[in-house]
Amino acid sequence: MSNKKEQLFDIGLFKRLFQFIKPYNLVFSGVFGSVILIAILGVSTPYLLQQAIDTNLTNRVSEGFLFFILLMVGLLFAEFVFQLLFIYYSGWLGQSVVKDIRVKLFNHLLRFKMKYYDNSSVGVLITRSVTDMERIADIFGQGLFMIFRDFLTMIVVSIVMVIMSWKLSLIVFAMLPVVLYATKVFQKYMKTAFEEVRNEVSNLNSFVQERITGMKILQLFAREDVENENFKTINGRHKKGWLKTIWYNSIFFPIPDFCASAVTGLVVWYGGLASVVDGTATQGVLFAFVMFIPKLFRPLRQIADKFNALQMGMVAANRVFKVIDTTSQIDDTGKHIAKNFKGDINFENVFFNYVEDEAVLKGISFNVKAGETVAIVGATGAGKSTIINLLNRFYEIKSGVISIDNFDIKEVTLHSLRSQIAVVLQDVFLFADTILNNITLNNPEITEAQVEQAARDIGVHDFISSLPNGYHYNVKERGVMLSSGQRQLISFLRAYVTNPSILVLDEATSSVDSYSEQLIQNATDKITKGRTSIVIAHRLATIKKADKIIVMDAGNIMEQGTHEELLQIKNGYYKNLYEVQFLKEEVA
Template structure:
């Protein structure tokens, strides 16, 4: 979607946004009706004021005075009722619309490829999903309906003014083109200014989110002062963006106020002369026209302000729709939904690159038999973890074929495929929730009793029960209340209770202590029994007894065999790796 920041209004974008009001048509039409009613009632009050002056006060008629004042009170009561209904339901509609958009956006983002998140700032995505969508609500609460109401009121006022006195109306209209022109210029300038504001808000959110998350690194390397200065610079740009909007407001609104005052002066001067010289106008009409002129210009000034809200909402909607229009999803056209996989995995000449023309996997081929434990080893950047990402379909391969149980990977429905594969990563992510919910991920089919039984089987139960509230202990954001070893144990138990057909351990023991490693090794023995397992590890304990070891280097498979077979190869890659990294563990 193109960003036409120079245009005051994007009709195509607005029509798309209005489609989200379709489920709430009754409310939409009621708010529209309330806007029409308010425009009619708004004109009725000045007219009753005119009659009060001309037929009540000027003619000393007490009965007429009481009648017209009472009528004004009744009109005022109806105005209050419709004003309340208008504001409440306009805001209600806005909240319903943004709820629907936010749900759709979040669902859309959850299906993005990992590659999208690799290249996108989390802070910007948070801004889109939270503050930008909240801003869209202002289109309905402060923008669209308010502008329609004000435009209707202005139209009704103009028609009524011509009916009452075309001379005074033409006098008022001499000033109106100037205000309309100023409003139009103001709208265009504010559209560009708000684009800049939203960009700076996004940058600010992104920076704060990233650096609060990485605060430990900032403090370890004494980067507080430097990062503080960078924050001040970003904050300064944010302030500059807002100051520009304040500048335009400071220019426009005094001009609009001055124009209103000039118009009222012209009405009093011209109308007063007619009253004194020819008696063609009444005092009531002059007072009424002063009120009507303010009713005509006040909405015009407010329209400019409300147009700001509308434009901010449109800018936010443009940003949100850009994400909704992003086609970065794994194609889920598979129809196979197996209850259980045998775990026969075949890679045939698989090539893959994260960046075009920079291959990570260069035509690798291997086979994993059902129930077999296969270890993949190699230096950092060899492509080991990439193999796992492709098996789980987080990324699409460039060429080649991956088969599971004789069927191509793309023939499986993604959710069904991933539910059969459990992955334990080196960097464990835990949510700010209880240990129990982090293990079950709120799956109702997994009960607390099943979790406790599984924890006892792999020897984790004792560690969990030493924590306050046991399985209901809140680990806080990213599991900061637990050590890296403890987080790893929780992740292992999470994989264990899901009862996968294929188990993947991606360097799952590289950052744990000896005691945690012993517990994980016990769990590994239980999990890998009669189950296809792929282990990416540096530690001897997790690969020594593997049925097959695949050695990778620079995206290629350089050796394949058992631990003992590979050690027999003179000057073999695995043997050199073993002697350099693993021999001291064997001695221990």
Template structure:
């Protein structure tokens, strides 16, 4: 649903989908509607009572009648206030509950997107869809749809009462309506296009700020502060201009609407006054009532343009949110085999894969890994090493071929059970802004603190964690900013270790840490790889040398495989890599 909205107030398909979220809140929907209907009827009571006071009791100087009707007006005013409060509360309550449901559905949908979707999508724009756009949908209900319905009902009731009370004065008031309606239509179309530009600039601003804050170390390291500030000023200026354009339309429309309303009031007073002087049917009470009712007729019409704008904003936001909800980018979940434990036999059979259509990254990979083996994959950057582990976890779907674990195609396993049996330690470790303990167990309640401490002692990092303030309750802040890269690697390795995986994958897990941290991880690796199938992508000599088999990749193909000694004796591609990268390391 990526088509653009037209100048009309709403798109019927989007409107229907948005209203579909209100079905489970029928009670609040009915209460809001009834409150709007009753409110429209009660609101005209005061002008009618005021007319009666002026026309009957002022002329007869009836003090008791004046007091009685004045108290009656106060009573109707209190009822109106109560209904208005009930109406506003219910429609906003409804809006907030609906966007809660939409956000839950949208977040759940996004959580299962393929990695390829996030590779191509701006984080800032996705955040805008999930936070800002959904909030705009709440306004669609709270300040748009129901308010328009309430105002329209009130205008209809007021118009009918005016015609019944004095049709000539009513027609004079109605003369202005076509002009005001036309001005409202022009404003609605103009403000809608302006809002679309505002939302675009908000998404661009969010994306720009998110990227620069995340990559602040690169900005400062390469002295880009001035350049990035200038870029920010340009984007912020576009954002400002988009908002000013909206303000410009408001500043024109509302004074024009106010002038037209005042002209209508002036015409009614002029005609009514002449009619009284000429001893016509008009009386002073009617003129006062008409002045009061004209405001009840014109003020909602002036405001209804703004509310139609809110309605349109909700439509545009709904279109953008539904565009993501309608995106089919999930991994195919046809498997029904639950993997409780893997022996660890892994097989690649003629696997072809490309991130971009027509540009193959893997070109017919054939690979067999036996249960319990430790396999190292080496090769130059871009050879396809990391792609292999992405495919084992089904982060991406292959173009051709088959990947099997324990003689079952991985597509036959349920996605959750497959990933539960595979633990991955990446080169770029991601930690949440949370405690060390929660970052290790990832809120898995079955893993206790005692189990984590025991695992940490086994791999030798318990003392490091205990040296931190609050120990395992130490908050590492966003992306683990309070820890060094080596410490983050140790936490990530412990996270993989306590999950007790059937298959362990280390992707350059020791490439950015100090020798001491590497020693800790190497000791832990020796322990865990005794019982699990392990795939290690690494450049460090110690890791590669200990592997049962080394796979050498180049340009998406396996060019050599064998043990460390066997590959050195071949004097081929691996030997060249060894001479270039490992010759200076201590064996």
């Protein structure tokens, strides 16, 4: 095992976390100052009690006794105030730091390549963004400052004890190595246990998220009992991980309490004898030591407890920073800002693969003239949807050139490229929000009046108006309150209101009713008119209207031409596809 893995505390990771504290240096300094004052105030009460006993009670003198009592009350109140400020602002600092890290993480996630999400679990990423962030907050609210406060309290208490009686102090200090060694062993095992817990939490979150999302499939195939058993297994591992931490806690935490009780007994025994026999310890000192012992041993117990929070936070921070450090973004090095494409598209000898050595596009070349509608047809897996992904630079091509208006798309800024290309996907995704916000995606430049006019233009205004609250109807998560055809219409309207230079349609009408299909067909005709359009076609009506048809198979372009031209090719791929698939549709 490497030294880095053996470290109980990663200094480099801690320094990186501290970079996020810089904007809050004033609050950090205030919390740090409160820690020092709390440590000093913590020893003042036993010291004043010792003075009151030795000066007043032992000598039976009342003069000055009330002063000691009032001073103790005042100091206790001051300690209460500083404890309150310390707890609040240490927590405030933790939440502020986590807010900034979470924003940085989410901003990073927004710019990942699609390939990253192809290979990543959504549940794990949710854990990183939510649960792990709260553990990082505990580093400041429950870990770091608490540990420093307790450690400083122990130092101050030890100094005062030695000043009062070095002999009694030796009795107390003799037990400390036992507690310190137990703490060291405890921390080592807890770090391993917490890493296991975080893994199991991620696995559990991922499993539950995926099953809830795919609940319809599970019930359709009657997999409830099987998935319940799988959940029991994962949940059992989660429980086992947590029980390991509970077991370590149950072994360790009684040790400081036992040591503190044993030391108290020894101090009272030895101190009592010393006080009676030779007078080397006063009654006040004895009382003070009885109060000091919990202040010395309790922080040791708390340090180990808070170190748990610190360890979990550090493990969580390490996981979050691994995501932040992942370099999976598309290189946005383009300088050209596309304000309005004419729409000339050219693919030149483009090769692409999702997985190494498994080519998806095998040197395809084609061009689309500005204003043309090009239909792409072919069997499943032919590479049709890949063309859409590459045009938007969701993935990087292996070789070749993709250009728009004679600009290599790598020379165009990502934002301007994607803002000029609207895509209607076959699998429509709607957010748990109103229809209006799903259409505008909260773009302040698109008004409700513009959305309504666009809806009238493509013939979907009546459908939206018929819903409760119209454009302000909440479609719930993934648009479950709408039919597949209605969701498709919303996606058409979403594309249309952006007034794109280039439109890409993954036409999907196979699973919708005839009324929605007619609306979608009308919407397709409207939004493709006068602009460059690439349509992955599933219907003969759309294919016939296209200015050009590109026929694909297994990553190759087999044929290109109009509907009539392709039908003239003897034993042609398109002609065969037409006779097998599309002719039935035409006859029907």
